[in-house]
Amino acid sequence: MLSEGPKMGKKFCFSSILLFGALYFIIARAEPIEDKQALLDFINNIDRMQNLNWDAKTSACDDWNGVTCNRDKSRIIAVRLPEVGVRGRIPTNTLVRLSALRILSLRSNDISGTFPSDLLKLRNLTALYLQFNKFQGPLPSEFSVWKHLSVLDLSSNAFNGSIPLSISNLTHLEALNLANNSFSGNIPDVDIPSLKQLDLSKNNLTGVIPQSLLRFPPSVFAGNSISPDKLLPPSLPPTLLPIRHSSKLSVSALLGIVIGSCVLAFVLIVFLMMFMNKKREDNKWATLKSNKNDMSFKRENSEHQKANGRLVFFEDCNIVFDLEDLLRASAEVLGKGTFGTTYKAALEDAGTVVVKRLKEVNVGRKDFEQQMESVANIRHVNVASLRAYYYSKDEKLVVYDCYDQGSVSSLLHGKRGEDRFPLDWEARLRIAIGAARGIAHIHSQSGGMLVHGNIKASNIFINSQRYGCVSDLGLATLMSPVVPPVIRAAGYRAPEVTDFRKVSQASDIYSFGVFLLELLTGKSPIHATGTDEVIHLVRWVNSVVHEEWTGEVFDVELLRYPNIEEELVTTLQIGMSLVDRNPEKRPKMADVVKMLEDVRSINAGNCPSSGTKSPGSSPSLTPPTSVIESSPIHNK
Numbered sequence: 001m002l003s004e005g006p007k008m009g010k011k012f013c014f015s016s017i018l019l020f021g022a023l024y025f026i027i028a029r030a031e032p033i034e035d036k037q038a039l040l041d042f043i044n045n046i047d048r049m050q051n052l053n054w055d056a057k058t059s060a061c062d063d064w065n066g067v068t069c070n071r072d073k074s075r076i077i078a079v080r081l082p083e084v085g086v087r088g089r090i091p092t093n094t095l096v097r098l099s100a101l102r103i104l105s106l107r108s109n110d111i112s113g114t115f116p117s118d119l120l121k122l123r124n125l126t127a128l129y130l131q132f133n134k135f136q137g138p139l140p141s142e143f144s145v146w147k148h149l150s151v152l153d154l155s156s157n158a159f160n161g162s163i164p165l166s167i168s169n170l171t172h173l174e175a176l177n178l179a180n181n182s183f184s185g186n187i188p189d190v191d192i193p194s195l196k197q198l199d200l201s202k203n204n205l206t207g208v209i210p211q212s213l214l215r216f217p218p219s220v221f222a223g224n225s226i227s228p229d230k231l232l233p234p235s236l237p238p239t240l241l242p243i244r245h246s247s248k249l250s251v252s253a254l255l256g257i258v259i260g261s262c263v264l265a266f267v268l269i270v271f272l273m274m275f276m277n278k279k280r281e282d283n284k285w286a287t288l289k290s291n292k293n294d295m296s297f298k299r300e301n302s303e304h305q306k307a308n309g310r311l312v313f314f315e316d317c318n319i320v321f322d323l324e325d326l327l328r329a330s331a332e333v334l335g336k337g338t339f340g341t342t343y344k345a346a347l348e349d350a351g352t353v354v355v356k357r358l359k360e361v362n363v364g365r366k367d368f369e370q371q372m373e374s375v376a377n378i379r380h381v382n383v384a385s386l387r388a389y390y391y392s393k394d395e396k397l398v399v400y401d402c403y404d405q406g407s408v409s410s411l412l413h414g415k416r417g418e419d420r421f422p423l424d425w426e427a428r429l430r431i432a433i434g435a436a437r438g439i440a441h442i443h444s445q446s447g448g449m450l451v452h453g454n455i456k457a458s459n460i461f462i463n464s465q466r467y468g469c470v471s472d473l474g475l476a477t478l479m480s481p482v483v484p485p486v487i488r489a490a491g492y493r494a495p496e497v498t499d500f501r502k503v504s505q506a507s508d509i510y511s512f513g514v515f516l517l518e519l520l521t522g523k524s525p526i527h528a529t530g531t532d533e534v535i536h537l538v539r540w541v542n543s544v545v546h547e548e549w550t551g552e553v554f555d556v557e558l559l560r561y562p563n564i565e566e567e568l569v570t571t572l573q574i575g576m577s578l579v580d581r582n583p584e585k586r587p588k589m590a591d592v593v594k595m596l597e598d599v600r601s602i603n604a605g606n607c608p609s610s611g612t613k614s615p616g617s618s619p620s621l622t623p624p625t626s627v628i629e630s631s632p633i634h635n636k
């Protein structure tokens with residue numbers, strides 16, 4: 001019996017290895033088997049010119065071109081087959097089986113037949129691209145099923161009949177392109193507030209442009225049988241309508257007009273040429289495409305992608321794309337930060353995203369993935385959502401939504417030209433409240449242990465409700481000690497970070513305090529004066545207030561607004577309490593949120609903290625009229 005021991009042990013050991021091996025194989029090779037079969041049935045039953053690498057023996061999630069799966073590879077969520085020479089009708093009972101599908105792109109093929117009404121059963125679709133095919137016939141009347149659809153492009157086909165009114169039930173629709181078809185009849189009243197892009201040009205539409213679509217430019221309706229006066233933009237006041245005079249003009253008056261017009265045309269041409277020249281200089285997309293950095297991003301990545309990684313998306317990401325799409329995208333370098341280079345990438349079918357290419361990552365794949373997962377789980381309207389990440393030996397990428405207005409830093413200190421987003425006091429207060437809420441939320445996670453570690457104006461953006469929104473969460477912890485915290489965020493770092501590298505929630509609060517002072521003063525945390533003297537914002541504010549010249553502290557841009565002094569001073573006091581040298585004396589972030597909310601009776605309508613006030617309980621405020629009109633914040 002005794003001699004049986006080691007044998008049994010060996011047997012047990014061997015079978016456990018086998019079992020674990022099998023389990024590992026099953027998990028590692030997880031496949032959306034039914035979705036994969038649906039795609040194989042689709043591709044085997046349709047004519048195609050090009051060979052696709054869709055082999056039943058390979059992994060649909062990892063190996064098939066144009067296919068994207070969800071995180072655990074249990075479902076296919078995007079299929080992109082643009083320009084692959086697919087011909088004929090879409091075989092029935094194939095694509096419809098991909099019930100988790102979010103994006104379908106079959107654009108620029110030779111697909112014919114009527115609208116594949118099967119697709120109406122794909123209830124999770126967010127984007128459908130069928131443009132540049134040979135579809136014909138009318139559209140189905142019932143479109144309402146696509147509750148999440150945000151992009152519908154059916155342009156350049158031969159669809160006819162009327163545009164179904166049910167399109168107006170697609171409440172998330174952002175882009176609708178039906179151009180270059182044969183749609184006829186009246187344009188339906190498609191009243192969708194989210195709709196940003198519309199193209200109905202080159203059809204046979206008649207009648208009037210409905211009120212709800214008058215906000216789009218006339219070109220959107222061009223090439224239809226709509227009378228020209230109905231194409232006038234709605235904003236044109238009646239007095240600007242052309243006035244016809246019946247009286248005849250004298251020869252000298254006519255001559256004057258001709259000469260005057262020539263001179264005017266000449267001046268216009270000169271201006272136009274100057275403008276075009278400037279535009280060309282400004283157009284970074286065009287020049288940066290040939291920029292060394294961008295090219296290397298593309299080239300290096302295409303080598304890496306085959307070798308190892310894949311993009312991992314988080315569940316609620318509406319835009320789905322693969323690395324190929326990223327590599328194809330026109331990329332603009334937004335800047336180089338402490339964590340690497342940040343690009344703005346315009347994807348063909350999935351809008352614009354921001355990609356950060358991280359350098360000096362100090363953790364292995366497992367820790368990186370874990371960190372990404374925990375960051376992605378922190379969903380809050382005032383924390384920029386991480387959309388996806390990519391990890392391979394040589395390349396680490398993180399993908400965020402793009403905030404088109406840029407960071408608060410660029411809004412505050414950028415060019416003060418005409419097209420600058422006006423950061424009036426109300427806008428700044430919203431930014432401060434939003435960012436404070438975001439940081440307070442971060443601080444409440446992981447049992448109250450989570451620290452952001454890099455709070456600064458270039459990491460704060462403005463969300464769709466015009467409140468501040470904190471980005472770059474979790475990146476600081478991934479970085480190598482080569483980039484110590486003291487080098488990051490100069491001017492925002494707390495004394496204990498500078499002296500002892502002690503990063504904590506209290507140091508986040510200090511950094512937020514500096515940000516608050518920046519909003520109030522319009523000055524960068526570290527800035528030079530005319531005499532090349534370097535000024536530290538916190539020290540400067542302290543000394544000015546100490547000298548009782550408080551009024552001098554505030555940004556001159558803010559002093560234009562009447563009756564806000566009291567609020568400015570209250571906010572200044574809050575800011576100064578946050579930058580106390582002693583971390584123990586700084587208030588907690590949740591309290592900071594309440595203090596800021598109390599500065600003015602602001603109803604954020606946007607994750608209010610527990611303490612809310614009744615209307616009219618705030619000190620009286622009279623911001624400029626335009627602000628009151630355009631803002632819902634007084635509707636408490």
Ligand SMILES: Nc1ncnc2c1ncn2[C@@H]1O[C@H](COP(=O)(O)OP(=O)(O)OP(=O)(O)O)[C@@H](O)[C@H]1O
Binds near residue numbers: 337
């Ligand atoms: N999601 C985004 N949308 C729009 N602009 C962004 C986005 N993320 C970053 N940027 C901008 O890109 C530029 C570079 O950002 P990056 O984060 O690399 O550097 P940084 O913010 O200056 O420093 P750090 O690396 O310490 O955060 C900055 O101007 C930043 O505001």
